[in-house]
Amino acid sequence: MRIGVLLAVLLFTPLSIAQNLYQQLGEKEGIETVVEEMLYRVGGDDRIAHHFTDVDIMRVHKLISEQICDVSGGPCDYSGDDMKTSHRNMGVTNADFNALVEHLIAAMEKHDIPVSAQNQLLGLLAPMHGDIVEN
Amino acid sequence: MKMNIRDSLVYGSHSILAGVLLFSSATFADQGTRLLATGGASTLEGAGGGGIVPWATLSSYAGKGQFGATVNLSEVAVDDFRLSVQGASVSWNNRIELSYAEQTFDLSTIGGELSQSILGAKVRLAGDLIYGDLPQISVGAQHKKNNDYALPSAVGSQDDSSVDWYVSAAKAWLDGPFHRTWVANLTLRSSKANQLGLLGFGGDKENSRDWLTEASVAAFLNRYWAVGIEYRQKPDNLNFAEEQDWKDLFVAYFPNKHVSVVGAYTDLGSIAGLDDQTGWYLSVQAAF
Numbered sequence: 001m002r003i004g005v006l007l008a009v010l011l012f013t014p015l016s017i018a019q020n021l022y023q024q025l026g027e028k029e030g031i032e033t034v035v036e037e038m039l040y041r042v043g044g045d046d047r048i049a050h051h052f053t054d055v056d057i058m059r060v061h062k063l064i065s066e067q068i069c070d071v072s073g074g075p076c077d078y079s080g081d082d083m084k085t086s087h088r089n090m091g092v093t094n095a096d097f098n099a100l101v102e103h104l105i106a107a108m109e110k111h112d113i114p115v116s117a118q119n120q121l122l123g124l125l126a127p128m129h130g131d132i133v134e135n
Numbered sequence: 136m137k138m139n140i141r142d143s144l145v146y147g148s149h150s151i152l153a154g155v156l157l158f159s160s161a162t163f164a165d166q167g168t169r170l171l172a173t174g175g176a177s178t179l180e181g182a183g184g185g186g187i188v189p190w191a192t193l194s195s196y197a198g199k200g201q202f203g204a205t206v207n208l209s210e211v212a213v214d215d216f217r218l219s220v221q222g223a224s225v226s227w228n229n230r231i232e233l234s235y236a237e238q239t240f241d242l243s244t245i246g247g248e249l250s251q252s253i254l255g256a257k258v259r260l261a262g263d264l265i266y267g268d269l270p271q272i273s274v275g276a277q278h279k280k281n282n283d284y285a286l287p288s289a290v291g292s293q294d295d296s297s298v299d300w301y302v303s304a305a306k307a308w309l310d311g312p313f314h315r316t317w318v319a320n321l322t323l324r325s326s327k328a329n330q331l332g333l334l335g336f337g338g339d340k341e342n343s344r345d346w347l348t349e350a351s352v353a354a355f356l357n358r359y360w361a362v363g364i365e366y367r368q369k370p371d372n373l374n375f376a377e378e379q380d381w382k383d384l385f386v387a388y389f390p391n392k393h394v395s396v397v398g399a400y401t402d403l404g405s406i407a408g409l410d411d412q413t414g415w416y417l418s419v420q421a422a423f
Contacts, residue, residue, distance in 0.1 A: 047168075094266075095168030095198050102170065105358065115357045116314035123310025129266040 022074035024117035028065075031072070035065045037107035038100075048099045051090060071124045083131040090134075097133050101125075167196020167203050167422075169229065171358060172389040173264055173307075176397045177207035177420045180277055180331065181222035181236030182255045184303075185365045186399055186416055187381055188349040190320040191273040191305035192264055193232040193257060194224045195422045196392050202227050205422045213403055213414035215244035218333075220418075224255075232257040232275075240333045244409065249333045250282040262304075264318070270306035277301075279332035290375045290407075292335025293342050299326040301349075315354045318361075322349040329372055330406060338372030345370040353387070361387045369404075379404025383416060395420045 025031050039061055043049055052060065069076035080086060101122070108118045167174070175192045178184040183194030183205070195203025202225065209220040222236035234255040241248045255277040262269035277299040281287055284295040301324040311317035324347045327336040337343075347370065353363030367381040385399035399416035406412050 093199065098168055098170050098198070109358070119310040119314045119316055123308075126266060126309050133266075 021072040021117055021120045022069065024114060025068070025072055025121065026111070026113070028069055028074065028076070030111065030113075031068050031074070032061070032065045034104075034107045034111055034113065035061055035068065037110055038103045039064075041103040041106060042100065045099060045103065048096045051092065051096065068121065068125075072121060083128045087132045087134075092132050092134060094129075094133050097129055167201060167392055168198030169196040170265065171392060172355070172361065172387075172395075174203070174205070174392075174395075174422055176387060176395050176418055177205060177209065177222055177224070179209055179211070179218065179220050179236070179238065180253050180255060180279075181207075181220075181224060181234035182257055182275060182277065183224060183226075183232055183234070184322075185320070185351040185353070185363070186383055186385055186397055186418060187367045187401075188320060188322055188351045188365050189255075189257070189275055189277075189301060189303060190322070190351065191259065191262075191271040191303035192320075193226045193229055193259060193273070194234070194420075195226045197226045198229050200228060203423060205420050207418060207420040209416070209418035211401060211403075211414065211416045213401065213406075213412035215242075215409045215412060216403075216406060217241040217243055230259050238331065238333060240330075242407075245407065247286065248283075249286060251332050252280050252282065253332070254278045264305055265307050265309065270304040272302070272304050274302050275300070279328060279336070281332065281335060284335065287329070287333075287335030290334060291339035291373045292329055293337035293339075294327070295335060297327045297332065297336035299324055299328060299332075301325070311354070313354070315356065317355070318351075318353045318363075320351045323347070324349060326370060327372065329370065330378060334373065334407070338374070340374045341370070341372045353385075359389050361389070363387070365399075376408040377405050385416070393422055395422070 063080040066076050067078040070078040174195050175183045175190050178189050179187055182189035183192055184190035194205045197203030204225045206223045211218040219239045220236055224232055224234035226232040236253045239248055239250045257273050257275035259273045262271040264271045280296040301322050303320060303322040305320040307318045309316050325344050326347055327344055329335055347368040349367045351365045353361045355361045363385055365383045369378045369380050371378045381403050383399040383401040385397055387397045389395045397418045401414060401416045403412040
């Protein structure tokens with residue numbers, strides 16, 4: 001048991017110490033790169049691309065980057081509407097939400113964001129599910 | 136004769152596999168809308184879950200309005216026994232799961248074999264594994280029927296078929312301890328099954344239903360690999376041999392939404408009077 005705990009500590013701690021989440025995500029530039037990659041993938045995904053056809057994609061990129069910077073502890077203040085207001089009447093389904101999560105994960109994997117940082121960000125964004133998805 | 140039955144079973148399951156593969160390319164073309172690994176693995180009894188515990192999650196990645204299916208093969212080899220399982224499941228709407236499993240229990244040391252068929256159903260009642268505050272809660276039933284009842288009857292079992300009922304709750308934490316994603320499942324089962332039912336149902340020692348606790352905890356090291364433990368309480372209905380709780384320590388690999396592989400070290404305790412049955416478990420699942 002004690003050996004198990006020790007192994008677990010050895011396995012996990014080097015990944016989670018020292019840097020805060022904002023830094024682990026590569027700060028402002030790293031976040032903007034990941035969001036760009038995510039939106040690029042969304043654009044090629046027929047399942048959800050239609051949600052982004054009539055929007056100013058540069059503005060979406062700016063707002064999502066700003067929001068991630070904000071929630072991860074970076075020096076940003078998210079200037080957009082709250083999640084409920086900004087997704088009202090968009091008809092976002094659970095499947096759409098999961099598709100976006102998959103693209104965000106793929107983008108983070110591509111840019112070598114550590115798993116511990118990926119999980120911290122996903123853990124911060126997942127509670128927004130209730131305000132974004134319409135049942 | 137025995138070989139023929141065994142061969143035809145194996146052949147049959149391969150036919151099912153081929154059939155599902157053909158079928159899937161035609162009708163399950165769209166990928167399931169749930170996140171990777173949320174379909175879990177296949178249990179020894181056919182239901183979606185860990186290895187030995189059925190989970191509140193439904194097998195495959197079928198989301199709202201979608202159908203999904205899985206086929207799976209599992210082997211458990213402990214000191215004096217070997218269990219082979221061939222199973223399949225169909226799910227709809229992330230709401231209902233129907234499963235079927237054929238278990239063959241090879242009594243390597245004692246000689247001979249036992250087998251049973253399990254037809255299962257599971258319904259998600261409330262909640263979601265990942266989103267919201269409520270855990271995912273499901274209820275399920277497993278109808279089990281012995282194919283060979285001579286030995287179970289001889290050792291004191293009272294019936295060759297019975298139904299297990301269970302209620303399960305499962306929850307995932309995306310950012311759990313050590314910033315890893317964790318999944319936990321708790322299942323309460325009402326059962327009379329001796330050694331999963333392979334040694335019949337009820338017994339000369341006790342012939343009433345027991346409420347049994349089963350639990351699993353897993354941590355995802357990254358997106359594709361998880362390690363975990365499972366525990367399954369067992370009844371003890373037969374005078375001829377004590378039945379003990381089951382445990383396993385597993386590693387699961389989810390390379391994509393179509394394949395999963397689970398390997399485990401298992402401790403099945405005493406079986407039919409032979410103590411300390413430990414060994415390995417390997418399960419492969421294909422999902423569509």
